[in-house]
Amino acid sequence: GAGVSQTPSNKVTEKGKYVELRCDPISGHTALYWYRQSLGQGPEFLIYFQGTGAADDSGLPNDRFFAVRPEGSVSTLKIQRTERGDSAVYLCASSLLGGSTDTQYFGPGTRLTVL
Amino acid sequence: GQQLNQSPQSMFIQEGEDVSMNCTSSSIFNTWLWYKQDPGEGPVLLIALYKAGELTSNGRLTAQFGITRKDSFLNISASIPSDVGIYFCAGQGRGSQGNLIFGKGTKLSVKP
Numbered sequence: 001g002a003g004v005s006q007t008p009s010n011k012v013t014e015k016g017k018y019v020e021l022r023c024d025p026i027s028g029h030t031a032l033y034w035y036r037q038s039l040g041q042g043p044e045f046l047i048y049f050q051g052t053g054a055a056d057d058s059g060l061p062n063d064r065f066f067a068v069r070p071e072g073s074v075s076t077l078k079i080q081r082t083e084r085g086d087s088a089v090y091l092c093a094s095s096l097l098g099g100s101t102d103t104q105y106f107g108p109g110t111r112l113t114v115l
Numbered sequence: 116g117q118q119l120n121q122s123p124q125s126m127f128i129q130e131g132e133d134v135s136m137n138c139t140s141s142s143i144f145n146t147w148l149w150y151k152q153d154p155g156e157g158p159v160l161l162i163a164l165y166k167a168g169e170l171t172s173n174g175r176l177t178a179q180f181g182i183t184r185k186d187s188f189l190n191i192s193a194s195i196p197s198d199v200g201i202y203f204c205a206g207q208g209r210g211s212q213g214n215l216i217f218g219k220g221t222k223l224s225v226k227p
Contacts, residue, residue, distance in 0.1 A: 004157070031213060042119075042203050042217030043158065056212050091157050100146050100207045101165060104215065106157025 002026065004107035006092050012113045013082055021077040021110045023092030029105075031098030032075050034067055035091040037109070043091050049075060050098050082114045121204050121218030127226040128194045136221040137188040138204035146207040147180050147187040148215065153200045161202075162189070199223050 005024045013019050025032050030051055035043035045059040049069045057067075064082075069075040079086055089111050093104040121138045128134055138147070146165055150158035162173050164180035164187060171178055177190045187206075191198055201222050205215040 033214060035215075035217075040219070042121075042205070042219050043215070045214040045216070048212055048214050050212075056214060059214065093157070095213065098213045100213055101163075102213060103160055103163065104213070106159070108155060108157050 004092055004094050004105055006090075006107040006110050008110060009108065010111045010113075012115065014115050015082060015084060017082050017114075019079050019082055019112065021079075021090050021112070023075045023077070023094075023107060025073065025075070025092070025094030026105055027073075029094035029096050030072070031095040031102065031104075032069060033093040033095075033104060034075070034077050035093065037089045037091055039088075046077070048098070055098075079112075082112075084114050087112055087114045119204055119206060119216055119218040121221055123221055124219070125222040125224065127224050128198070129226045130195060132194050134191040134194050134198070134223065135188060136202060136204075137186060138206075138218050139186045140206060141185075142208065143184040144206035144208055144216075145184070147178070148205040148207075149176075149178050149187070149189045150203045150205060150217075151200050152203060152220070158203055194223075196225060199225055 007022045032049040034046040037043040048056040052072045064080045067077045089109040091109045093106045095102040095104045149161045152158045162178040168182045169180040175192045201220045204218040
């Protein structure tokens, strides 16, 4: 069956530009997570959606980062005024119900490069 | 915030060798997970541990949830070439809604 998909797979942008990264979760999964993975590091949590609402956005580094999930399925991570330090792989994961015992399935990520 | 220390950072294996890696935390976790990540892919769950002291196997992989709730190890027996990749431990603290805290990873490579 279809797993989590993310588009684009690669995004190169210039400092100061706006970018949108898209995540298509597994069909029927109510929970969706965004993580950021810098080179040589493990993924770091950014935001968690349960349905359409952001249940936990404590990992967003600053107000340049914003994410939406308007219909409880596809999610978009939006980064304004990109900085070189935003360069990383942005991973999306989904799980059936959310919570600590539910398996999270990860997408392949979007590699963002800010020049 | 909560941090995970994962070791070793990297290791070289020869086919057939057993491999061991571990993770420690400065605070208690309620769940320990082990993931493997191949280049260009997202992490894939290998083993999940939910109870202190729990020992769980998945084929050639065995993992344990430490009784202090602050550590976990992963063993791979009789390694094969496709075991190459980066292994991450991850944990969930008390009150977590599912967001994971990851270690920095252990990179497994084949000895030349």
